[in-house]
Amino acid sequence: MYYEPRNNDHGLPFNPLKACVVPRPIGWISTVDADGAVNLAPFSFFNMLSYNPPYVLFSSGMHQDSAHKDTVQNIEQTGEFVYNMATWDQRQAMNLSALIVERGVDELAAAGLEPLPSSLVRPPRVKGAPVHFECRHYQTLDLPGRTPRAAHKVVIGEVVGVHIDDGALTADGLLDVARIRPIGRLGYMDYVSVEELFSMEKATPEEQIGQAAE
Template identity: 60%
Template sequence: MFFEPAKNDHGLPYNPIKACVVPRPIGWITTVNKAGDINVAPFSFFNVLSYNPPFCMFSAGGHAEDHEDKDTVANIKETGEFVYNMATWDQREQMNQTGLIIDREQDELAQTGLEGIPSNMVAPPRIKGSPVQFECTLHEIVVLPGDSKMFVHHAVFGQVVGVHIADEAISEDGIFEVARVRPIARLGYKDYSWVDETNMFQMEKRTPEELIGKPPQAAE
């Protein structure tokens, strides 16, 4: 099939776009407003973009027709800081609950039985139990046009200024063993995925000689 997003002529019951780029890591983002009220929300339009120094990005749509920004974006515009927390299998239910839209002043951490722990370099707390957290300062917000206010997206770019990794997840030879923490990721529709040792595989990096230097063996 082929369709043009401008015409939305896919003819399917649901727009398949989000199912076409999978799995998407979930940026579980904590922020505070100027008054210090804590907000937490998951964003699957999320990724790390570079390193030395590292930057990461998430993209948030509008709240609804009557609101400009989701609370996460409003808070970041006010304070210029956010924390990425890795969402894992163990905390999947809480992660899902924090996807609900509630009042900006209400502490979504406390409401979902989650605990915040202080960050080192920014004001928003980290989520206790999450095995990786990036403390970020705002680099830039890029506004992506949408068909209506709700579909206007704010792509928020942050510089990662502090990195926490759970000690239990680091192997004796210094490798972050991601399978130990089972991160979850978003697929399309209601589907999710996860990473553990049963669905990982390794490939050696090939040298140019290996790839093009040796002509394929002629068939006997």
């Protein structure tokens, strides 16, 4: 099949688009507003962009009433956010933190979570998340939508502090992702948790020549 998103003429019972780029990591983003009220929300249009320095980004749509999401407003006000890694153990709290609550209500507490202080930024970290990145706002890119409400803001932040729970490391000092089970977003209502890993050495030019000869 082939379809053009501008016509949305896929002919399928559900829009397949989000199922076509999977799994998407979940940026579970904590922020504070100018008065210090804590906000927490998951974003699956999220990824890491570079190493030195590391940058991360997430893309936020708008609320039904065309207001920008609290996360974006808070980052614009304060210039700071924290990425918390969402895992299988905290999947329900992650989901609860997507609920729209009145601005100024502590969404971290409302999701039954406890805060941990950050080192360099004001937004707290989510206790129980095995990895946290403290981030400073670098830039926001405005993506036009086909309708005004479909516009997105792509927020890029520089990672200035990295916390890794010592208990999430193997004896060899590797992040034990098979044990901590980060979760990712698939299409529809589906998620995935990392459980089955495989490793591959970098391919060599000799291997490439061998393939071509076969």
